[in-house]
Amino acid sequence: MRTALSIAIDALAYGMVLFIISIGLSIMMGLMRVVNLAHGAFAMIGGYLASYAIRDLHVHYSVAILIAVIGTIIVSIPFELLLYRRIYRKSDPLIQVLMTIGITFFIIGVVNFTFGPSLKTIPLPALLSGPLDIGFRSLPTHRLFVIACGVVTALALWLLIEKTGFGIKLRASVDHSDMADALGIRTEIIYAATFALAIGLGAFGGVVGAEILPIEPFYALRYMVTFLVVVSVGGAGSITGALSASLLLGLADTTGKYLAPQYGEFFFYLTVIVIVFLFPHGLFGRKHA
Amino acid sequence: MTDLAIDHLPRRRSIPLVHEAISALVIIALGAAGYVLFPDDLAFLTRLIGISFLVLSLDLVTGYCGIATLGHAATFGVAAYAAGIACVRGITDPLALLGIGIVAGALMGLISGALIARFRGLPQLVLSIAVGQLVAALANKLHFLTGGSDGLASIEAGKVFGIYHFDMYSRTAYLFSLAILVVVFVALMRFVRSPFGLLCRGIKDDDLRAKMIGVMVYPRLVIMYGVSGAVAGVGGALTAMSTGVVGLDSVSFERSAEVLVMLVLGGAGHLWGALAGAVLFQIFEHIVAAANPFHWMTLVGLLLILIVVFAPKGLIEPVLNLARRLARKGKAS
Numbered sequence: 001m002r003t004a005l006s007i008a009i010d011a012l013a014y015g016m017v018l019f020i021i022s023i024g025l026s027i028m029m030g031l032m033r034v035v036n037l038a039h040g041a042f043a044m045i046g047g048y049l050a051s052y053a054i055r056d057l058h059v060h061y062s063v064a065i066l067i068a069v070i071g072t073i074i075v076s077i078p079f080e081l082l083l084y085r086r087i088y089r090k091s092d093p094l095i096q097v098l099m100t101i102g103i104t105f106f107i108i109g110v111v112n113f114t115f116g117p118s119l120k121t122i123p124l125p126a127l128l129s130g131p132l133d134i135g136f137r138s139l140p141t142h143r144l145f146v147i148a149c150g151v152v153t154a155l156a157l158w159l160l161i162e163k164t165g166f167g168i169k170l171r172a173s174v175d176h177s178d179m180a181d182a183l184g185i186r187t188e189i190i191y192a193a194t195f196a197l198a199i200g201l202g203a204f205g206g207v208v209g210a211e212i213l214p215i216e217p218f219y220a221l222r223y224m225v226t227f228l229v230v231v232s233v234g235g236a237g238s239i240t241g242a243l244s245a246s247l248l249l250g251l252a253d254t255t256g257k258y259l260a261p262q263y264g265e266f267f268f269y270l271t272v273i274v275i276v277f278l279f280p281h282g283l284f285g286r287k288h289a
Numbered sequence: 290m291t292d293l294a295i296d297h298l299p300r301r302r303s304i305p306l307v308h309e310a311i312s313a314l315v316i317i318a319l320g321a322a323g324y325v326l327f328p329d330d331l332a333f334l335t336r337l338i339g340i341s342f343l344v345l346s347l348d349l350v351t352g353y354c355g356i357a358t359l360g361h362a363a364t365f366g367v368a369a370y371a372a373g374i375a376c377v378r379g380i381t382d383p384l385a386l387l388g389i390g391i392v393a394g395a396l397m398g399l400i401s402g403a404l405i406a407r408f409r410g411l412p413q414l415v416l417s418i419a420v421g422q423l424v425a426a427l428a429n430k431l432h433f434l435t436g437g438s439d440g441l442a443s444i445e446a447g448k449v450f451g452i453y454h455f456d457m458y459s460r461t462a463y464l465f466s467l468a469i470l471v472v473v474f475v476a477l478m479r480f481v482r483s484p485f486g487l488l489c490r491g492i493k494d495d496d497l498r499a500k501m502i503g504v505m506v507y508p509r510l511v512i513m514y515g516v517s518g519a520v521a522g523v524g525g526a527l528t529a530m531s532t533g534v535v536g537l538d539s540v541s542f543e544r545s546a547e548v549l550v551m552l553v554l555g556g557a558g559h560l561w562g563a564l565a566g567a568v569l570f571q572i573f574e575h576i577v578a579a580a581n582p583f584h585w586m587t588l589v590g591l592l593l594i595l596i597v598v599f600a601p602k603g604l605i606e607p608v609l610n611l612a613r614r615l616a617r618k619g620k621a622s
Contacts, residue, residue: 035411083594093410094357095597098553101546102593109587117583217583225418225542232415266426272419273404280412 007258013143015250016150017209021223022230023157023242024198024205030237031174031194032088037100038079039202040220040227041107046072046203047215048111051120061125065207072203073196079103080195088191089177104220112217122210142211149208153201157239170194174237233275235282244283309475312561316474320467324460331459335531337571338466342524343544344551344567345477345560346394349517351549352557353481354510355493356406357414359545360421363401364518366540367424368394368525373441373535374434381447383465383530390526391519397424398518399511406510409496418542425540440536444529462531473523477560480516489513490558550589554596556603565605 025039050068053059059067083103087096128145131138161167172180173190181187206215213223226249234245249268256267275283323334343365350356371393372386380386401420405413428435435441449465480486492499492506500506529535538544548567555566573592578585600606 029411035414083598086598093414094351094549094553094557095601097357097359097414098550098593099597101550102590102597104590105586106590106594109583109585109590112583113587221543225422228418229415232411236411262430265422266430269419269423269426273416273423276412276416276419277404277407280408 003258007254009139009143009147010258011251011254012247013146013250014212014254015247016147017205017212018226018230018250019150019205019243019246020153021202021205021209022227022234022246023153023239024201025227026231026234026236026238026242027194028198029231031170032084032191034084034087034089035093035096035100035228036084036198037097037224037228038103038107038220039198040222040224041104041111042072042076042199043202043206043223044215044219045075045107045111046206047122047210047219048115048120049203050207050210051122051215052115054123055121061123061128064122065204068207069200069203073200076196076199080192084195085188104224108217108220117217120215122207122215124211146208146212149204153204154239154243161239166190166193229272231282233272233279233282235279235284238282238284241282241284309478312478313471313475316471316564317467320463320470324463324467331463332531333575335459335463335466336528337568338463338470339524339528339531340548340551340571341470341564341567342473342527343521344548344555344563345473346517346521346524347548347552348557348560348563349477349481349520350402350510350514351552352559352563353486353489353493354513355496356417356510356514358405358417359414359542359549360401360405360417360419360424361517361521361548362540362542362544363421363424364394364397364521365525365528365544366428366535367397368518368522369529369535369539370428370435370441370525371522372526373444373529376444376446376529377441381445383446383449386446386530387469387523387526390522390529392522394522394525395515395519398521399515402511402514402518406507406514421540421542421545425537425542428537428540435535438537440534441529442534444533444535446530459531462527466527466531469523469527473520474560474564477520481560485509485512550593553601553603554592556605559603559605559609562603562605566603569604 021039021043025036028034028036028039046068049071050064053064053067054061083099087099124142128142130141132141132144161170169180169185169190172183172185173187177187180190206213206219213219216222230242230245230249233249234241234243249271252271253265253268256265260267324331327334343361346364347358347361350358350361368390372390375389376386380389401417404420405417408416429437431437449461481490488499488504489509492504492509496506525539528539547570551566551570552563553566554570555564556562574585574589577588596603
């Protein structure tokens with residue numbers, strides 16, 4: 001029972017971190033059809049910025065999150081202008097894969113040249129670091145904070161996409177880019193805004209998830225595959241899909257690591273193969289023309 | 290894209306096999322130059338040839354069939370492990386080990402092809418990664434077979450044809466690898482121009498049209514994957530024999546990504562492009578990697594971005610264009 005609860009909390013927290021980071025990637029893939037393998041690299045930049053802000057500038061955790069998100073978006077602007085614009089909606093996935101792998105390598109090299117190759121911690125404020133007593137037992141507060149962040153992100157995104165003018169234009173651009181263009185929606189602005197949103201979410205996830213996915217030099221490469229898998233299993237461009245895929249894969253991975261640690265990631269990837277084989281467009285994905 | 294298939298047909302039916310003979314001579318000449326000029330670096334050059342087989346193999350599925358894969362190192366690694374395990378368990382004849390590598394690679398190719406070729410786009414990419422990672426996880430966990438993270442060591446192949454033994458300067462290994470490279474390359478030149486190879490090109494250009502004229506697309510892609518696996522298997526077995534160890538790096542995601550980079554650097558869809566990319570990239574890596582690995586990553590990243598922006602068809606394309614222009618000029622005058 002005790003183990004079951006630990007697994008549940010850890011799996012939920014891990015799944016939420018996966019969700020916060022992957023949903024940005026999922027939106028980008030759904031809208032721009034870019035297989036952005038560099039998404040993890042931007043999450044890593046967020047983590048490094050937050051770590052620098054707290055440890056060297058001594059700002060509060062919440063301020064550090066803001067610095068990380070805004071700083072990463074600023075860093076990403078030249079990449080968007082110079083590189084990503086070329087590959088939006090371009091049909092050849094090979095070119096996209098290569099360019100985004102190139103961007104990943106480049107960012108890893110530069111970030112580690114700037115911040116050094118050691119593991120970077122993001123110190124938690126006192127409020128989040130201890131255990132939280134919920135009556136019959138205590139739970140790690142940080143895990144609960146991560147879960148809360150995930151829930152808030154999912155709700156906020158849902159409101160943004162379903163209820164606002166921006167969301168309507170975004171959905172129009174996803175479904176019929178050319179028609180949206182013809183109706184006077186500035187699709188390139190929508191694309192740029194969505195890119196910034198996606199990168200910001202990635203950076204946010206990188207910071208709050210740093211306890212679970214530690215910020216280290218090869219972060220971008222190590223978790224690249226995991227984020228891509230979440231999007232593929234969930235279906236590109238779907239919030240429900242990304243959420244359920246994150247929780248499912250978080251559960252599979254955490255349970256596997258608790259109960260059969262000697263097999264490592266074997267069951268995780270086996271699950272992925274089975275799911276992708278059965279649902280090639282993801283659990284909640286739509287078939288795009 | 291439509292003129293590609295035509296370009297690969299010989300213009301006139303001139304002397305048979307002349308293309309193949311010229312290619313073989315070029316590779317032999319380059320190999321001999323390497324042997325004479327860099328006698329101290331033969332171990333590196335042998336490894337270079339080993340990886341070249343993997344890049345050629347990737348070219349068959351990516352360049353000729355249009356399948357984007359990030360898990361191709363699995364075919365190479367499975368063959369390397371198969372040859373290594375067989376060698377440790379007592380089969381030491383190099384040609385037999387090569388055969389084992391080819392069979393293992395072809396089987397792995399058929400299995401992964403059967404999974405991956407059913408889809409296109411993102412699901413295909415993710416399946417290829419998942420297959421590659423699954424093999425990597427297995428190689429890590431089946432400790433009694435593969436040595437796990439320690440790698441499989443003390444692979445000592447016997448003498449080639451019972452005469453030449455693998456010496457510490459890698460002379461035998463290098464010449465043996467070079468000879469096999471010539472044979473495989475010439476065979477592949479014939480293969481990609483065969484009706485089967487041309488059909489695969491057609492599938493890459495427009496798979497819907499291929500289906501409409503009655504081509505069974507899926508089985509052909511799986512067969513192509515099997516052939517590609519066999520080619521990668523040659524490289525895996527040779528690398529296992531020449532280096533004497535097989536490590537987890539031979540099935541890793543990084544290896545898969547790296548060979549894709551090599552292929553696109555040279556030019557996907559050309560055998561010469563694949564070979565040139567493999568050689569150029571590895572020499573570049575050999576020189577730069579001595580420095581800080583992070584500088585190395587920055588440089589490779591930059592190189593990749595530049596290639597995608599300025600020469601998305603690879604470095605071989607401008608060379609081919611120049612050759613074509615020269616040929617046309619020669620004919621006109």
